[in-house]
Amino acid sequence: MAHGACRGRHRLTVSVLGRRACLVQARRPLRGRDVRRVSDGCVRRQPILERIHGRTVADPYRWLENGGTAECARWLTEQERLLVEHTPLSQVRTRAAFRALLDESADGAGVAVSAPVVRGQRTFFVRQRIGQEMPVLVVAVEGAGPGVGNVLLDPLELDPSGATSLLAWRPSWTGRLLAFQTAVGGAESPKLRVLDVARGRVVDDPLFLNRPTAVAWLPDDSGFYYVTGSPAEPRRVRLHRIGDDPESDPVVWETHMRHLSVSLGPEGRWLLVSAAPGAQTGNVLRMADLRATAARGGDYASPELVIVHDGTSQGSSALVKSGPRGLLYAVTDAQAPRGRVCVIDPADPRSSAWTTVVEPGPDAVLSACTALHDPRSRQVRLLVGTVSNGVPRLTLHEMSGRPLTDIPTPGSGPGTINGLSTPPGDSDRMWFRYTDFTTPPTVYRLALPEGRCLPEARPTTGTTTARPGPRSRRQEPVVRHLTYPSEDGTPIGLYVISPPGARGPRPALLTAYGGFGASAAPAYSPTIAAWVKAGGIYAVAGVRGGGEQGTTWHAAGRGPNKPHAFADFACAARHLIDQDLTTAPQLAVKGASHSGLMVAVAITRNPELYAAAVCSDAVTDMVRYPQLGLGAWWANEFGTPDEPDQLDTLLGYSPYHNVRSGVRYPAVLLTSPRTDPRVDAAHMRKFTAALQHATDSGKPVLLRTEDGAGHGPRTATRHADLHSDVLAFCAQHTGLVL
Structure with a gap:
């Protein structure tokens, strides 16, 4: 279809319903009778009418689906001009005022820091200081102090243009290696690489992926499980060994279900593969005992996966986690719309044999759960997060499910606790982030001997150059x-x-x-x-x-x-x-x-x-x-x-x-x-x-x-x-x- 400007400084031509029409520009309002006005000299386009299940469905702008055509490019150019010409000067001034308010509000939030991930003697976290364009990944050695560490990955160092984003990262269980995924220009087809943390050098050939993937490290740092595939092909769990050609990575399991993830606990025993036909549709959870596989002469590339949960018919999901002292537990909404926590017997890990130990009250929803080792009682405890009318709560439970104590949480009303992070092994520590509508995200630490949540000290914020916006209020x-x-x-x-x-x-x-x-x-x-x-x-x-x-x-x-x-x-x-x-x-x-x-x-x-x-x-x-x-x-x-x-x-x-x-x-x-x-x-x-x-x-x-x-x-x-x-x-x- 021909696509050009109408004569006169007030109009431009676009395609509408198989006819030509002019969008009024300059400073006068955009009116329907103007955009429907037919002009001479434009090529007509026949509107698409489809019969679908006996219904006539019109699709007059199907031609705009292909963003790579010349006519779509011209249409987008005209839209850019339309945007500029219909933005009055008063709105331009307001935009500047809002930019100042946004800068002030962002600066008031201080330095954004994620909850730390502890692996071996190293701690990893994401940090974004005031004035930084993108978050950076930081690594610190044990005892360095909260928020203190060296920048390990800076997207702007990888690509000074700012087009590259750090989509995901996962350190190995020893903390010696780091798998990280980056993508360019808003794409979601990342490149996965492996970094030697101490040397700051990439040590493996990149893996080119169609979608971001979960990474499940082997306990000896020799490799990891990951997921490949796209909407047009099967999704596959593969095993990659550091130094091997990714093209030869063996397929561990595959499915036509669109959502696929993989995880492996720090002890290297329980491999979990979760597949689901869609988002929030219920999952099929498969589990393999890698120790038993090795005892039978198998290896990491040939796990004996068995189904332990299938919630696809009821739309229920389950997540199995490892805890201290060999604990296996599950968080699921099967037969529990508000969630429940179950203990798993390794001898019979099927969901029908799970023992429910914690369910939230009738007005609460289960939001999180982690397992900690209490050094005083030498027992494993469950820390359970729930939300009721937007108000978060943390409660410590015995493994039988009996509540022991409520852990005082930040804030006094509606808020959010997320990002629970617990070190592997017999840990008595846990970190999380708290925020609400007036409180910027803050990292808190809970140690069972103390029994209370303490905010981690923020790193130095540096000097802010933002000026207060108009009508700024301290209240x-x-x-x-x-x-x-x-x-x-x-x-x-x-x-x-x-x-x-x-x-x-x-x-x-x-x-x-x-x-x-x-x-x-x-x-x-x-x-x-x-x-x-x-x-x-x-x-x-x-x-x-x-x-x-x-x-x-x-x-x-x-x-x-x-x-x-x-x-x-x-x-x-x-x-x-x-x-x-x-x-x-x-x-x-x-x-x-x-x-x-x-x-x-x-x-x-x-x-x-x-x-x-x-x-x-x-x-x-x-x-x-x-x-x-x-x-x-x-x-x-x-x-x-x-x-x-x-x-x-x-x-x-x-x-x-x-x-x-x-x-x-x-x-x-x-x-x-x-x-x-x-x-x-x-x-x-x-x-x-x-x-x-x-x-x-x-x-x-x-x-x-x-x-x-x-x-x-x-x-x-x-x-x-x-x-x-x-x-x-x-x-x-x-x-x-x-």
């Missing part, structure tokens, strides 16, 4: 946890973060995740802090489809029940308005990935509720999603268009297919990498085109694309640039004045 924001009814009466949790002393309705930002069993947990975010410092309200809804109340909560918003999540989100918006916290002309919604789908459905379902929306990296075409990116892996979450009844559900909410001409849509900013290997950027392109053609509100629909980024992490500058744009756009269209 803490006010955090409330509310409950509101959804359309069917189901109570839904809602966090509301407000400026201190806020009264009456004010500009608000609402978000939710609502998918794949992932919880919208309380956590510090410079984006939230900046919006609230500027005087706005930030709200996070715990809608169905997440994991806030266990697996039943996920199931209530998954597959055919996915519309419940969207109804919950709309009711969150209405509740904010009904409670006089905001008004529809002051309310914006934003989200990325699955949260972006929530936003896309929200504005096509109830456009009148919102003044603005930011939709990032989202699935929006629910008919074609299995053919784009990694969409084929998500059928258990969304359902499949191959089944007539599931197609009806998907079409019922598919944002791309529910855009209607002549509707007064809110102002919409869509953001996407130019290439996204996980959620194909075609979703954002097609949804942008559909909205631009249909809207009749006079408000802009704009696309922001980014080269050299993917679905994952960005440099600090790129992250701040993106969120400055997002917050400024929301402020511009909700009336928030800095």
Whole structure:
């Protein structure tokens, strides 16, 4: 299709529904009647109409799926121009103010440090100082002090352009070697290499992978298990010996299931292989006793894997872990939607023989578990983490399950404890990270002789050059946890973060995740802090489809029940308005990935509720999603268009297919990498085109694309640039004045 600029300085030509249309630019509003106006000199494109299970499904922007064509490149160029010309000067000033607030909020968080991983005499952790573009991996020797160590891997030293990301890392059990995975330009096909930690040198040929992989080191550092494969081929567990040609790595086990992981305890005895057909679908867990295999004349390349758990029919998952004194235990949601901890008899490791020792209370969800050795009693103890209404709790249990004591945790209200890290062997120590909406992530240490959690000292933060943003406040924001009814009466949790002393309705930002069993947990975010410092309200809804109340909560918003999540989100918006916290002309919604789908459905379902929306990296075409990116892996979450009844559900909410001409849509900013290997950027392109053609509100629909980024992490500058744009756009269209 020919694709060029319309005559006159106010228009550009794009393809819409097989016709030509002009998008009005300059400084006047973008109107539906303008984008639908037919101009002379453009080539017509026949719209695609498909019959699927007796239904006619239109796909007018199929041509935008191929980002490598010349016409798509021209369309993206015009979108860049449209973005610039529809960003008023006031929004540019607001963006600068938000950038200052984001820098201030990030600087206030101090140095970001992960919980340490102890291997042998070395401790490994990730650190990002103020002003650093990317996190670095640090190694310290025992006794060096918390947060102190030498930089082992710096992505910017590997690639000064900032295009290379450190995706994953795993030290060997002795701490002598480190397997690390890097990818370039937002890709998710990493290169895996092995580093000699003491010398800082790569000691093995690189492994080129289609997906990031788990790495399970052998106890003698001679090699590791890892996973290969892609959506188009079987997934395989392989064994790599240091120095061997990766092409000759033996296949230990393979499956057509899309999710595959492998682990091996520090003693080198129990090999575990977990396979699942999709995310949060239940897993099949296989286990091999490598000592028994060796006694029978086998080796690491020929383990005798047997099934110990199969939860694929019920959608239940299990994870088996090793502990002190040869302990084997499992964390599972089989017959326990809120989770349970079980002890395993090595003589009979089948799940039917597991002994349940700990289950959370009726209002709590199991969040974590680790095993420690108590030097006073010389007994093994279970440290169990639970969450109730967003409030975390740590409890120490005997191996029988009897509770011994509650461990006082940081914070006094909703918060998040994660990243539990316990050294191998008979350790009495454990580290974790704590955060909440007003507290930056902080590493804490628990040692059983002390019986309390102590914050690790932060490394020196250095000098900050950021200047305070406008209207900066030293007072803490006010955090409330509310409950509101959804359309069917189901109570839904809602966090509301407000400026201190806020009264009456004010500009608000609402978000939710609502998918794949992932919880919208309380956590510090410079984006939230900046919006609230500027005087706005930030709200996070715990809608169905997440994991806030266990697996039943996920199931209530998954597959055919996915519309419940969207109804919950709309009711969150209405509740904010009904409670006089905001008004529809002051309310914006934003989200990325699955949260972006929530936003896309929200504005096509109830456009009148919102003044603005930011939709990032989202699935929006629910008919074609299995053919784009990694969409084929998500059928258990969304359902499949191959089944007539599931197609009806998907079409019922598919944002791309529910855009209607002549509707007064809110102002919409869509953001996407130019290439996204996980959620194909075609979703954002097609949804942008559909909205631009249909809207009749006079408000802009704009696309922001980014080269050299993917679905994952960005440099600090790129992250701040993106969120400055997002917050400024929301402020511009909700009336928030800095």
